Amino acid sequence: MTVSKCTAADVARYVIEDKKLFILDVRNKDAYEDWKIEGHQFDYLNIPYFDLLDGVEEILPQIPEDQDVLVVCAKEGSSIMVAEMLADAGRDVAYLEGGMKAWSMYLEPVKVGDLKNGGELYQFIRLGKGCLSYMAISGGEAAIIDAVRFADIFVDFAKEKGVEIKHVFDTHLHADHISGGRQIAAKTGATYYLPSKDAEEVVFEYTALEDGLTVNLGDSKIEVGALYSPGHTIGSTSFVIDSSYLLTGDILFIDSIGRPDLAGLAEDWVSDLRVTLYKRYRELADDLIVLPAHFMIIDELNENGSVAKRLGDLFVENHGLNITDEDEFRRTVTENLPPQPNAYQQIRQVNMGKITPDNDEQIEMEIGPNRCAVR
Numbered sequence: 001m002t003v004s005k006c007t008a009a010d011v012a013r014y015v016i017e018d019k020k021l022f023i024l025d026v027r028n029k030d031a032y033e034d035w036k037i038e039g040h041q042f043d044y045l046n047i048p049y050f051d052l053l054d055g056v057e058e059i060l061p062q063i064p065e066d067q068d069v070l071v072v073c074a075k076e077g078s079s080i081m082v083a084e085m086l087a088d089a090g091r092d093v094a095y096l097e098g099g100m101k102a103w104s105m106y107l108e109p110v111k112v113g114d115l116k117n118g119g120e121l122y123q124f125i126r127l128g129k130g131c132l133s134y135m136a137i138s139g140g141e142a143a144i145i146d147a148v149r150f151a152d153i154f155v156d157f158a159k160e161k162g163v164e165i166k167h168v169f170d171t172h173l174h175a176d177h178i179s180g181g182r183q184i185a186a187k188t189g190a191t192y193y194l195p196s197k198d199a200e201e202v203v204f205e206y207t208a209l210e211d212g213l214t215v216n217l218g219d220s221k222i223e224v225g226a227l228y229s230p231g232h233t234i235g236s237t238s239f240v241i242d243s244s245y246l247l248t249g250d251i252l253f254i255d256s257i258g259r260p261d262l263a264g265l266a267e268d269w270v271s272d273l274r275v276t277l278y279k280r281y282r283e284l285a286d287d288l289i290v291l292p293a294h295f296m297i298i299d300e301l302n303e304n305g306s307v308a309k310r311l312g313d314l315f316v317e318n319h320g321l322n323i324t325d326e327d328e329f330r331r332t333v334t335e336n337l338p339p340q341p342n343a344y345q346q347i348r349q350v351n352m353g354k355i356t357p358d359n360d361e362q363i364e365m366e367i368g369p370n371r372c373a374v375r
Contacts, residue, residue, distance in 0.1 A: 022040055048367050132292060145239060169209060178365065
């Protein structure tokens with residue numbers, strides 16, 4: 001039987017199109033339990049590679065013959081060997097090219113809506129990491145918000161669309177992934193914006209992203225309005241684009257809210273978080289479409305793969321927006337939190353410009369799930 005190669009882009013179609021897939025994950029149990037490829041119609045079997053060195057005969061009854069089968073490992077090599085053993089045993093299987101390393105890096109661009117006078121807004125979904133980045137396009141110009149570190153993907157996408165990147169924003173100093181903002185700005189000559197309250201330790205030049213800042217984009221004058229919204233970090237800033245879309249950074253997610261502890265100041269920032277969620281955001285229009293910087297679970301994806309929902313709906317459905325007792329809210333966002341992101345302190349140092357790891361080191365820093373949320 002045959003062994004085929006499946007790319008991260010191929011797997012993304014299984015996720016977004018809600019297709020069935022059986023995944024044989026041959027990583028160690030702890031790695032699998034910490035982080036795996038998620039899909040609504042995925043079935044899983046985790047058998048470490050070393051347990052299969054003597055053959056795959058014992059697990060054959062657990063491998064379906066009427067379903068696509070994908071073998072996954074950390075970097076590819078082990079999955080190829082197991083896939084070949086399964087093929088020798090008479091099964092058609094595929095392996096994930098580049099392994100979980102490739103899955104962590106893949107970005108899927110999805111159009112989330114139109115802007116006035118012919119503009120467009122795109123969401124770049126990093127399915128393997130839960131990161132969400134944005135590109136607003138209007139009048140031949142583009143603005144990018146919360147770009148992940150793969151700068152060329154954004155630069156190339158802008159070229160395909162025939163637009164010039166003029167502005168690059170980070171809603172806050174990220175702790176779970178390395179920002180691509182400065183790199184994109186350096187490649188394109190765009191202005192790079194960062195909240196000044198998050199930038200006290202940065203060692204590079206930037207343009208301050210302050211509350212109330214409005215940057216016009218293109219001939220159609222689409223406003224990218226900044227809204228100070230502290231809580232995840234002291235400088236966290238949201239954006240209202242075209243009076244239609246609310247980009248919330250890591251403050252508000254579809255199924256959860258942001259955690260205030262990644263700079264070690266949870267007790268100091270919890271009050272800011274509550275004011276942002278329960279006062280500042282409630283002064284905004286319910287019809288705004290919330291576009292966060294992360295998602296935590298696969299259920300947050302819409303049918304087209306986008307992560308977006310009306311603010312008014314979140315006020316009803318999101319548990320984090322419905323904790324009336326302030327003491328209970330404080331306990332929720334400061335106690336029993338999930339583990340902090342892998343290498344988050346190092347990632348903060350990278351985003352401050354204090355250290356410059358090579359590509360392999362950056363990959364290793366970012367391996368693992370999104371852990372910016374409180375549920």
